[in-house]
Amino acid sequence: MATPAARLRASASLSRATLDLSLARVLGRDYRLGYLFVLPMAILVLALVAYPFGYAIYLSMTRKYVGVAPVWVGLDNYVRLTGDGFFRRAVANSFVFTFGSVAVKLVLGIAMALVLSARIRGRSFWTGVLLIPWVAPTVVSALNFLWIYDYSLGVLNYLLVRVLRLLPQGVGWLSEPGTAMASVIAVNIWRGFPFFGISFLAGMKAIPAELYEAAAVDGAGAFQRFFSVTLPGLRNILIIVTLLSTIWTFNDFQIVYILTKGGPGGATQVLPVFTYEIAFGAQRLGEAIAVALYMLPALAAVIIVLARYMRRGQRT
Amino acid sequence: MDRRLRDLADQLDAGLIARREFLRRAVVLTGGTAAGLAVLRRRASAQPKTKLRVWLFKSFVTAGNDVVARQIEAWAKERNVEVETDWATFGDREQKFVAAIEAGNPPDMAEMNLYGPMRYKAALRDATKIATDVASAKGGLLPFAERAMKLDGKFLAVARYSMTTVFFIRKDIMEAKGLKPPKVYDPDVVEFARKTQDPSKDLWGFGQTLNRSDDGDGFMSNILWDYGGGVWDKDGKPALGTTFLKQNAAALQFAVDTIQKHKIQPPGVMGWTDPSNNEAYMAGKLVTTNNGASLYYAMVSKKHELAANTLLVLTPGGPAGSFVGSSCYNWAIFQKTKHAELCEDLIRWVEDEKRFTEYLQVSVGQAGPVYKARVDNPYWKSDPNYDAIIQNILRCVNIGYPGPMTPAAAEVQGQKVLTDMAGRVVVGGLSAEAALKEAHARVEEIYKMRRT
Numbered sequence: 148m149a150t151p152a153a154r155l156r157a158s159a160s161l162s163r164a165t166l167d168l169s170l171a172r173v174l175g176r177d178y179r180l181g182y183l184f185v186l187p188m189a190i191l192v193l194a195l196v197a198y199p200f201g202y203a204i205y206l207s208m209t210r211k212y213v214g215v216a217p218v219w220v221g222l223d224n225y226v227r228l229t230g231d232g233f234f235r236r237a238v239a240n241s242f243v244f245t246f247g248s249v250a251v252k253l254v255l256g257i258a259m260a261l262v263l264s265a266r267i268r269g270r271s272f273w274t275g276v277l278l279i280p281w282v283a284p285t286v287v288s289a290l291n292f293l294w295i296y297d298y299s300l301g302v303l304n305y306l307l308v309r310v311l312r313l314l315p316q317g318v319g320w321l322s323e324p325g326t327a328m329a330s331v332i333a334v335n336i337w338r339g340f341p342f343f344g345i346s347f348l349a350g351m352k353a354i355p356a357e358l359y360e361a362a363a364v365d366g367a368g369a370f371q372r373f374f375s376v377t378l379p380g381l382r383n384i385l386i387i388v389t390l391l392s393t394i395w396t397f398n399d400f401q402i403v404y405i406l407t408k409g410g411p412g413g414a415t416q417v418l419p420v421f422t423y424e425i426a427f428g429a430q431r432l433g434e435a436i437a438v439a440l441y442m443l444p445a446l447a448a449v450i451i452v453l454a455r456y457m458r459r460g461q462r463t
Numbered sequence: 464m465d466r467r468l469r470d471l472a473d474q475l476d477a478g479l480i481a482r483r484e485f486l487r488r489a490v491v492l493t494g495g496t497a498a499g500l501a502v503l504r505r506r507a508s509a510q511p512k513t514k515l516r517v518w519l520f521k522s523f524v525t526a527g528n529d530v531v532a533r534q535i536e537a538w539a540k541e542r543n544v545e546v547e548t549d550w551a552t553f554g555d556r557e558q559k560f561v562a563a564i565e566a567g568n569p570p571d572m573a574e575m576n577l578y579g580p581m582r583y584k585a586a587l588r589d590a591t592k593i594a595t596d597v598a599s600a601k602g603g604l605l606p607f608a609e610r611a612m613k614l615d616g617k618f619l620a621v622a623r624y625s626m627t628t629v630f631f632i633r634k635d636i637m638e639a640k641g642l643k644p645p646k647v648y649d650p651d652v653v654e655f656a657r658k659t660q661d662p663s664k665d666l667w668g669f670g671q672t673l674n675r676s677d678d679g680d681g682f683m684s685n686i687l688w689d690y691g692g693g694v695w696d697k698d699g700k701p702a703l704g705t706t707f708l709k710q711n712a713a714a715l716q717f718a719v720d721t722i723q724k725h726k727i728q729p730p731g732v733m734g735w736t737d738p739s740n741n742e743a744y745m746a747g748k749l750v751t752t753n754n755g756a757s758l759y760y761a762m763v764s765k766k767h768e769l770a771a772n773t774l775l776v777l778t779p780g781g782p783a784g785s786f787v788g789s790s791c792y793n794w795a796i797f798q799k800t801k802h803a804e805l806c807e808d809l810i811r812w813v814e815d816e817k818r819f820t821e822y823l824q825v826s827v828g829q830a831g832p833v834y835k836a837r838v839d840n841p842y843w844k845s846d847p848n849y850d851a852i853i854q855n856i857l858r859c860v861n862i863g864y865p866g867p868m869t870p871a872a873a874e875v876q877g878q879k880v881l882t883d884m885a886g887r888v889v890v891g892g893l894s895a896e897a898a899l900k901e902a903h904a905r906v907e908e909i910y911k912m913r914r915t
C-alpha cells in the first residue's frame with residue numbers, strides 16, 4: 148500500500164500531466180518550442196524596456212545627486228512636485244502647447260491633403276515642398292525661427308514693419324507671455340503639420356472612388372462629400388495620427404528649449420524642459436525622473452487608446 | 464652574427480665539437496633566440512601607449528581652444544602618451560559630466576567652470592598637492608579663486624583663468640554726446656542710455672536680458688549685491704525675501720524699470736538668450752551692455768568696425784557698491800583615473816607660464832588672472848580696455864556672497880531662480896515683493912534639500 152507522501156507525489160505528477168495535456172490541446176503540441184522562440188524577445192524587452200523603466204520608477208522615489216548613491220524618500224518627490232507652483236504651471240503650459248499645436252496641425256493637415264489630392268499642376272513638387280519642414284532637423288528649424296522672431300534683427304518684424312507696414316513697431320515675439328507661447332506653438336505646427344497632411348493623403352487614396360461617384364450622383368456637394376465620405380473614411384488614420392502627434396508634442400523639448408528655454412518668466416515652461424532643468428540645472432536626478440513620470444498615467448491612457456486603434460486597423 | 468654562434472663555429476673549426484653537435488646547438492640557439500624575440504615583440508605590442516581622456520571647454524575664443532589643444536598634443540608626444548580630447552561647450556558641458564559620472568565612465572581630467580568642483584565633488588580627486596604647488600609658484604591664488612577651488616579644506620581643482628564680465632560702451636556715441644562712462648546703474652546708466660539711444664533707429668541705450676540665461680542670472684546677482692542685498696546672508700542662509708527683502712526689492716524694481724519705466728532696453732529683451740546681446744551689440748543696436756570678453760574677442764578677431772569704437776569699463780554699481788560675480792575655470796582630476804600623476808603632469812605643462820602666456824596672448828582679455836603673479840603680466844597693459852577686466856576680477860565675489868559658496872547657492876544659479884523672479888514681475892505682473900517672496904520659497908526649498 149502506498150504511503151501518504153507517495154500518494155501526494157503521484158497526484159502532483161498526475162495534475163502536471165493533465166495541465167500539459169490541456170496546454171497542448173489549447174496551444175498546440177509544440178507549445179514548449181513556442182516559449183523558446185519567444186524567449187529572446189522576452190529577454191530583450193525585459194532588458195531594454197522593463198529594467199530601465201523599473202529603475203526609473205525606483206530612482207524617482209529617491210533623492211539622487213550626481214555621483215552620490217540614491218537615498219530612498221518614497222513618494223516625497225511626487226508630493227513636493229504637486230505643491231510646486233512652477234511644476235503646476237509647466238503642466239498647464241504643456242497642455243496648452245500640446246493641444247494648441249495638435250488642433251491646428253490637424254486642420255492644416257486635412258487642408259494639405261485635400262489640396263494635394265486635387266488635380267493641381269506640379270502635385271509631386273508641392274508635396275515635396277510641403278514635406279520640407281517635416282524632414283528638416285528640428286534644431287536647425289528652431290534656430291532659424293530664433294532669428295526670424297528676433298525683435299531687432301529678425302525677418303518677421305522687418306516684413307511686418309518695414310516691408311508690409313502692417314505694424315507701427317516690431318513685436319517682441321519671444322518676450323511677451325502670450326506671443327511667446329503662440330510663437331513656440333507656431334513653430335511646432337510648422338514642423339508637424341506635413342506629417343498629418345501626408346498621412347491623410349495616404350488615407351484618402353484608400354477611399355474607393357465609387358463612394359465619391361455615388362455621393363455625386365445623389366447630389367452631394369463638396370462639403371457633404373467631405374463630411375460624409377472623406378472624414379468617415381479617414382476616421383482611423385485621423386485618430387492614430389492625432390494620438391501619435393499628441394504624444395510627440397507633449398514630449399517635444401527642442402523647440403521650446405532653443406527658442407525660450409521656458410521663459411520669459413516661465414511663460415513657456417513645459418514638462419520636458421522642466422525635467423531637463425531639474426536634471427542638469429539643479430542636478431536632482433530623482434526629482435527630474437519624478438517630473439518625467441508624473442504625466443505617465445495621462446500619456447499611458449493615450450497610448451492604450453492608440454494601441455487599440457492600431458490593432459483594430461490590423462484586424463480589418 | 465650572434466656571438467654564441469660565432470663561438471660555436473670557432474669550436475667546430477678547432478675540432479672541439481662534432482659537426483652534428485654544432486648543428487644541434489646552432490638549432491637550439493637560433494630557435495631559442497627567434498622564439499625569445501617573438502615573445503618580446505608580442506609583449507611589447509601587448510603594452511599599448513597609456514591613454515588619457517581629457518575634456519576641454521570649447522570657449523567662444525577659438526584661437527585659445529587651438530592653442531590649448533596644440534599644447535596638449537605636444538605634451539602627449541613628449542611623454543609618449545595617447546590623449547583623447549573631447550570638447551564641451553557652454554550648452555552641453557553639464558549634461559556630459561552628469562552622463563559620464565552616472566555611467567561610471569568620466570574622463571581622466573577635465574576643464575571645468577567655477578561650479579564644477581562643487582557640483583561634481585563626489586567624483587573628483589583631492590588636488591591639494593598640485594593646486595598648492597602650482598599656486599605657490601605663481602605668487603598664490605587670488606582670494607576668490609582659492610575660496611572657489613577649496614572645499615572642506617581641500618582643493619578639488621587647479622585654477623586656470625577667470626572669465627569676467629565688463630561693461631561695454633559704444634565710445635563713438637558716448638564721445639559724440641559728450642558723456643562720461645557711468646559709475647552706477649541708477650541714475651548714471653539710465654541717464655546715459657536715455658541720452659544716447661534713438662528708438663526710431665532701433666538703437667537702444669542698454670541691453671541686458673532678465674530672461675533665463677547665464678547673462679541674465681549674473682546681472683541679477685550683481686544688482687542685488689549692488690543694492691546691499693543678495694540671496695544669502697553671511698551664514699549662508701536664505702535671505703532673499705527676509706533679511707534683505709528691502710534692498711532686494713529696490714534692486715529688482717530697478718532691473719524691471721530699465722525695461723518698463725525707463726524704456727532704455729529693446730522691446731524684445733525678455734526673449735533674449737545668452738548670445739542675443741552680443742548679436743545686438745555687434746549689429747549696432749545697443750549703446751551699452753554687460754558681457755564677457757568673448758564679445759571683445761569676436762570684434763577684434765573679425766576686425767569688426769565696432770572693435771575700435773568700444774570702451775570696456777568697470778561694471779556699474781549701486782548704493783552699496785559695485786559687485787561682480789566671479790568666474791574661475793579650472794582643471795579637475797576624476798577619482799576613477801588610473802593616471803593621476805600623468806594628469807598632474809599635464810596640468811603643470813599647460814599652466815607653465817610660458818605656455819599660459821601663449822594662451823593669454825590670443826585670448827583678447829578672456830583669460831583673466833586667478834594667480835597673483837599673473838595680474839602683473841605685461842599683456843594686461845597692452846590694451847587700455849584690459850584694465851577694466853583686471854579691476855573687475857580683483858573685486859569679484861563668489862556666488863553665496865556675503866556667505867560661503869555652497870551647493871545650494873550653485874543650485875539657485877543652476878535653476879535660474881533670479882531670472883524667473885524678474886520674469887514674474889516683467890511678464891507675470893507680480894509686484895517686486897511678491898516675486899521676491901515666491902523666489903524666496905524656492906530658495907528655502909533648495910536650501911533644505913541640499914542640507915539633508
